[in-house]
Amino acid sequence: AATAVRTAFAVPAAQARSRLRATPVPAEAAAAVRAAYAALGEDVPVAVRSSATAEDLPDVSFAGQQDTFLGVVGAEAVLDAVRRCWASLWTDRAVAYRQANGIDHRAVSIAVVVQVMVDAAVSGVLFTANPLTGRRGETVVDAAPGLGEALVSGAVNPDQWVVDTATGQVLRRTPGRRTDGFGAGLCLTDTQVRELARLGARAEDGAGLPQDVEWAVGADGRTWVVQSRPITTLYPLPEPDADDGARVYLCASLLQGITGPLTPMGLSVFDTMLVRYRPTAPGSSETFRYAHPGLRLYLDMTGSLRTRGGRAMFAWAMRVADARSVAVLDRLMADPRFTMTEGWTPRALLALYRSLPQLKALPQVAVALVRPAAAMDRARRAAQAAREAARLPDRARPEQRLDLVEQQLGPDLMMVVIDQLAPAVAGYIWFGIARWLLGPLARPGELPTVLQGLPNNVTTQMDLELWRTATRIGADPASVAVLRDTDPGVVARRYAEGSLPAVAQHALADFLSRYGHRAVAEIDLGVPRWADDPTHIVNVLANYLRLADPAQAPDRQFARAAREAEAMVAELTRRAGRRGRLRGRVVRYGLRRARAAAGLREQPKFALVLVLAALRRQVAQVGAALAAAGRIATAEDVFFLDLAEARVGLRGADLHEVVAERRRTYERETRRRHVPRVLLSDGTDVEAALAAEVAAAGGAAPGTLTGAPASPGTVTGPARVVLEPAGARLEPGEILVAPSTDPGWTPLFLTAGALVMEMGGAMSHGAVVAREYGIPAVVSVPEATARIRTGDTVTVDGSAGVVTLGAPEP
Numbered sequence: 001a002a003t004a005v006r007t008a009f010a011v012p013a014a015q016a017r018s019r020l021r022a023t024p025v026p027a028e029a030a031a032a033v034r035a036a037y038a039a040l041g042e043d044v045p046v047a048v049r050s051s052a053t054a055e056d057l058p059d060v061s062f063a064g065q066q067d068t069f070l071g072v073v074g075a076e077a078v079l080d081a082v083r084r085c086w087a088s089l090w091t092d093r094a095v096a097y098r099q100a101n102g103i104d105h106r107a108v109s110i111a112v113v114v115q116v117m118v119d120a121a122v123s124g125v126l127f128t129a130n131p132l133t134g135r136r137g138e139t140v141v142d143a144a145p146g147l148g149e150a151l152v153s154g155a156v157n158p159d160q161w162v163v164d165t166a167t168g169q170v171l172r173r174t175p176g177r178r179t180d181g182f183g184a185g186l187c188l189t190d191t192q193v194r195e196l197a198r199l200g201a202r203a204e205d206g207a208g209l210p211q212d213v214e215w216a217v218g219a220d221g222r223t224w225v226v227q228s229r230p231i232t233t234l235y236p237l238p239e240p241d242a243d244d245g246a247r248v249y250l251c252a253s254l255l256q257g258i259t260g261p262l263t264p265m266g267l268s269v270f271d272t273m274l275v276r277y278r279p280t281a282p283g284s285s286e287t288f289r290y291a292h293p294g295l296r297l298y299l300d301m302t303g304s305l306r307t308r309g310g311r312a313m314f315a316w317a318m319r320v321a322d323a324r325s326v327a328v329l330d331r332l333m334a335d336p337r338f339t340m341t342e343g344w345t346p347r348a349l350l351a352l353y354r355s356l357p358q359l360k361a362l363p364q365v366a367v368a369l370v371r372p373a374a375a376m377d378r379a380r381r382a383a384q385a386a387r388e389a390a391r392l393p394d395r396a397r398p399e400q401r402l403d404l405v406e407q408q409l410g411p412d413l414m415m416v417v418i419d420q421l422a423p424a425v426a427g428y429i430w431f432g433i434a435r436w437l438l439g440p441l442a443r444p445g446e447l448p449t450v451l452q453g454l455p456n457n458v459t460t461q462m463d464l465e466l467w468r469t470a471t472r473i474g475a476d477p478a479s480v481a482v483l484r485d486t487d488p489g490v491v492a493r494r495y496a497e498g499s500l501p502a503v504a505q506h507a508l509a510d511f512l513s514r515y516g517h518r519a520v521a522e523i524d525l526g527v528p529r530w531a532d533d534p535t536h537i538v539n540v541l542a543n544y545l546r547l548a549d550p551a552q553a554p555d556r557q558f559a560r561a562a563r564e565a566e567a568m569v570a571e572l573t574r575r576a577g578r579r580g581r582l583r584g585r586v587v588r589y590g591l592r593r594a595r596a597a598a599g600l601r602e603q604p605k606f607a608l609v610l611v612l613a614a615l616r617r618q619v620a621q622v623g624a625a626l627a628a629a630g631r632i633a634t635a636e637d638v639f640f641l642d643l644a645e646a647r648v649g650l651r652g653a654d655l656h657e658v659v660a661e662r663r664r665t666y667e668r669e670t671r672r673r674h675v676p677r678v679l680l681s682d683g684t685d686v687e688a689a690l691a692a693e694v695a696a697a698g699g700a701a702p703g704t705l706t707g708a709p710a711s712p713g714t715v716t717g718p719a720r721v722v723l724e725p726a727g728a729r730l731e732p733g734e735i736l737v738a739p740s741t742d743p744g745w746t747p748l749f750l751t752a753g754a755l756v757m758e759m760g761g762a763m764s765h766g767a768v769v770a771r772e773y774g775i776p777a778v779v780s781v782p783e784a785t786a787r788i789r790t791g792d793t794v795t796v797d798g799s800a801g802v803v804t805l806g807a808p809e810p
Contacts (some may be wrong), residue, residue: 013090020087025079033082034075036114038602045071048081049227050088052110066094066110070147071117078114084234085112090754104278118224120147120216122159124188127231128165128200129210133682134676135236136210139197143188144176147216159186163197170194188217196222203228210234235676237683238298246337247681248305249291249298250314254677255321256523257363257742257766260724261669262294263526264662265619268642269612270297272409295669298679305338322759324780325710328678328686352761363629364419368426372593375422379600382419386607389416390517390614398625398650401618402643409614414606427597433629434572437583441575445712445799448590449806450569452774453562457599458606459743459769460558466747467554472507477505480545488539488727508534508541517613520725520744523605525616526639536726541745543730547751552732553698554750554773561774565595602743622646631655640666673786677759687782705755705788707781709801710767713777715754716795719788722748735796737788741766742807749773754796756803758784770798778803 025033040046057228067088069081086156088094088614098105105405124143129136142158172192196215203211214226232735238249252260262270274290289300304310305698313334317324332338353573368375392404435447454460467731473479478501483491494500516531530537547553577584623638623646631649632638633656638646639657639663649655676685720734725745730736736752738745739761746769749755755770755777770777776798788794788805795804 013092013095016090017087020090020806021083023083024033025083030079031116033079033455033778037075040116043073045073046078047071047115049077049113049115049116050110051113052089052094052108059218066091070744077638082112082114086110113296118216119369121219121221121227126196126200126215126216127210128204128211129231129234129683130162130211131212131233131314132229133689134679134685135689138171138238139164139165139200141188141196145187151693157190160680161188161190161193163193165197165201168194168197175475179533180448184439191218192223199225214801217505220677223503235672235674235679235685236293238293238300238679238681240681245302247300247302247683248332248338249293249681250301250325250687251289251296251677251679252299253296254675254740257740257759258296258521258523259675259739259759260521261666261672262297262521262524263291263639264295264642265639265646266524266526267292267295267297269405269409269525269615269642272406272643273364273414280609293679294672294675295666296675302338303532305332306341307330308340311340322677322780324687324782325677327690331690332678339575341584349582364422365425365429368422368597369429372423372426372597375426376597379420379603383603383607385416386418386610390610391414392557392614392618396621398622398699399647401622402647405615406439408611408642416611417604417608420600420607423597423599424599424603427461427600430590431594431598434594436586437587437590438576442572445709446568446572448709448712448771450565450572450594451598453558453560454565454595454599454771455562455725456596456600457769459602459746460599460773462518462748463747463769464555464558466511466540467544467750468506469511470541473504473541473546473689473723476503479507480643483538483542485547488535490537492533492535495538500702508537511537517610518744521742522609522744523612523742525612525619529613529616531613537747539727539729543748543751547732548579550730557750557773557775564774569595605743619646622650626655628651630658637663658799703805705756705778705781705784705803705805707784707801707803708777709797709799710757711755711770711775711777712799713754713774713776714795714797714799716793717753718789719756719792719794721785721788723785735794737784737794738766739785743769749775754798755779756781756784756788756794756796758782 008327012240016621024030029033036211037044037357048067048069052066067085070085072078072081089108095105098108122143122145124141126139126141128139130138132140133663139162141161141163141482143161144158151606159176160172160174161170163170172191173186175186176740181749199215200213200357203213205752207230211228211232212231213228215226216226218224253259271290275644291298299311301314304314312358314329315326318329333340364375364378369561389408392408395406431447431450435442439448473483482494482501483504486494489498495505498505512531512534516527516534519527519529520536521527522529544554550556571589573584573588576587607794619638620635623632623635626632626646626649627635628639631652631654632641637655637659638649640659641649645653645655645658674685676687678686680686715735716809717735718731719737720728721737722728725738725741725748728748730748730751733753735754735756736748737756738758740757741755745766749766750773754775755766757766757777757779758781767777776796778796778798778801781803784803788803791804795806797804
């Protein structure tokens with residue numbers, strides 16, 4: 001995208017630079033510069049530095065985007081450097097940076113700062129918060145002999161110190177690799193490092209937020225601060241807790257496969273649901289707490305870490321749902337700030353049972369183990385209750401609509417979801433029993449094969465229905481021509497107007513009538529549903545229409561996966577039968593129950609999203625009323641409010657400024673690439689801290705990425721890195737590399753050769769659907785989207801949990 005921006009603006013940017021360089025500095029300004037330079041003394045070396053109005057903002061730094069000139073001597077040379085600084089406002093990199101960050105080119109101005117050059121013996125930068133781990137109260141100092149330009153540009157390897165800002169204790173010293181002839185010793189003393197840390201703390205106090213400070217130590221030993229700007233990459237802190245102690249937050253958004261921010265209305269809906277239910281932390285009397293740093297949903301798990309039951313529950317949950325978090329959890333359990341204070345007691349066990357809504361399904365799970373038909377019947381009734389809850393009235397006053405939304409978010413909705421859990425949980429328990437009975441009789445990768453091609457999975461059924469929709473469209477040349485050769489957004493608009501070719505119009509309408517309530521990031525009430533904007537679905541259909549190999553047709557792949565699974569059940573049953581007829585029968589029953597029921601794990605979320613889509617329609621009507629009354633600009637703005645603010649707007653409050661600020665925050669967070677999965681109250685990204693320790697110890701083998709095995713098999717193919725599924729094009733057989741996935745992504749799986757995800761565990765949505773389609777998958781692969789590039793050849797070993805860059809050696 002940046003390359004396209006540079007190409008589009010290259011000619012006008014070059015013209016602007018050329019004209020500015022050729023234009024004389026206005027006479028009045030030139031006279032002022034000459035006078036100011038003369039006042040410094042005779043031929044004093046100076047630094048001429050750019051200072052644009054778009055630099056050093058709280059969320060974008062523009063570091064290095066405009067030019068700086070060092071060691072400039074003479075008034076005419078200074079004026080020439082001033083002119084070149086002005087022209088650098090239009091460097092290709094600065095133009096592309098503004099475009100990428102949504103900054104209006106016409107609104108940007110530039111000034112120039114002229115500073116006397118410090119005859120620097122040592123120079124560098126310091127950060128008043130650790131930019132790698134996010135930890136506040138920890139100063140990181142980088143230093144190298146001579147001028148700081150070489151360090152800032154990355155031309156030298158600096159010495160580094162990490163300092164506890166409050167105490168001045170030097171926590172770590174890391175010498176840089178010297179190639180500059182200054183010797184092998186550290187270029188600063190601990191006393192100088194502590195002085196720099198104190199200067200940084202003063203800069204942070206003055207600015208009110210963590211700072212990135214450039215500094216220099218002159219030949220006389222005096223320290224100069226050259227520049228101070230906000231650190232723009234730090235993840236926002238959770239709201240401070242009343243007890244002021246260290247707290248641990250787990251990102252629930254990532255566990256749901258959502259890397260982007262949630263809308264304020266979406267977060268408000270979850271707050272309402274959770275406050276109404278009021279669960280307690282596992283094994284603790286402490287009520288579950290939630291926070292929204294970075295507009296993501298974070299669970300405060302501090303109380304759980306301090307109890308044996310809470311630790312056991314989270315350790316099990318992370319192994320199943322997010323394998324990467326297991327090491328993080330182990331690290332936290334060893335942290336003395338989160339020492340366990342309560343063991344297994346009746347009170348703790350009761351609190352553990354009350355802690356999560358899912359645990360209330362345990363009695364139903366027991367019934368499902370022995371009476372699966374009865375459990376399935378109860379689940380079907382709960383699904384019907386969800387459909388009935390989604391049938392909300394179309395005519396009501398805006399205030400009544402908000403009443404209805406809040407009423408639907410009560411405990412009854414949670415129970416509708418819980419009542420659908422038991423069959424799937426029982427199926428996985430039977431799977432575990434069969435695994436135990438088989439023991440070493442099952443070779444690595446064989447048991448996951450049993451879970452391929454599962455029936456009764458609503459997400460799989462949705463994807464296959466979308467393939468059937470593509471097949472219908474593919475039989476009509478006029479429809480194929482439109483979908484394959486027209487921009488998906490244009491096709492979506494034509495669908496809304498009813499002007500597509502008849503076959504495409506009817507086929508798309510049929511699919512959306514059943515699945516139009518779904519979307520990417522669908523647990524967020526503020527996200528448009530596919531029925532609102534089918535652009536993503538149109539794009540996926542266009543991908544399907546490019547599929548030329550009949551053997552790669554998704555329905556054939558699914559059927560093939562199901563046949564392989566049934567064959568594996570028969571083979572494992574045969575092996576178990578050799579150890580005893582009863583063992584063989586139990587293994588066969590357990591594996592068949594797993595295949596019959598495990599696919600139902602998607603049903604509870606499907607039902608929840610069905611209700612959320614209905615509630616979204618109600619809130620959208622409230623937004624229309626607010627927009628008509630002039631309280632917000634557009635109906636969609638209501639999703640940048642919370643439920644309480646929407647009520648205030650209906651009473652007459654003007655909410656334009658609130659919405660504008662929320663949109664700015666949302667857009668900023670949408671651009672954020674890295675989200676901490678576990679965040680401490682001091683800003684520490686625990687996984688990043690662990691990764692830094694691993695890197696310092698030597699790191700992983702070159703060319704190899706490791707994660708958690710999720711779906712067996714080995715495939716080699718070209719990678720396709722996809723950060724956002726809307727508009728993504730995935731050619732048949734390409735390896736899909738994604739930060740995470742939710743059901744909205746799964747239509748892309750149908751043409752993928754394999755799947756690599758940065759998030760998730762063996763039971764995450766992406767892993768389950770990959771297994772069902774029989775494509776290899778590895779999840780919980782750190783930095784996969786950064787270390788793998790589109791077009792790279794990669795080998796995915798879904799059984800070992802390894803991704804190798806390049807084709808395997810023959």
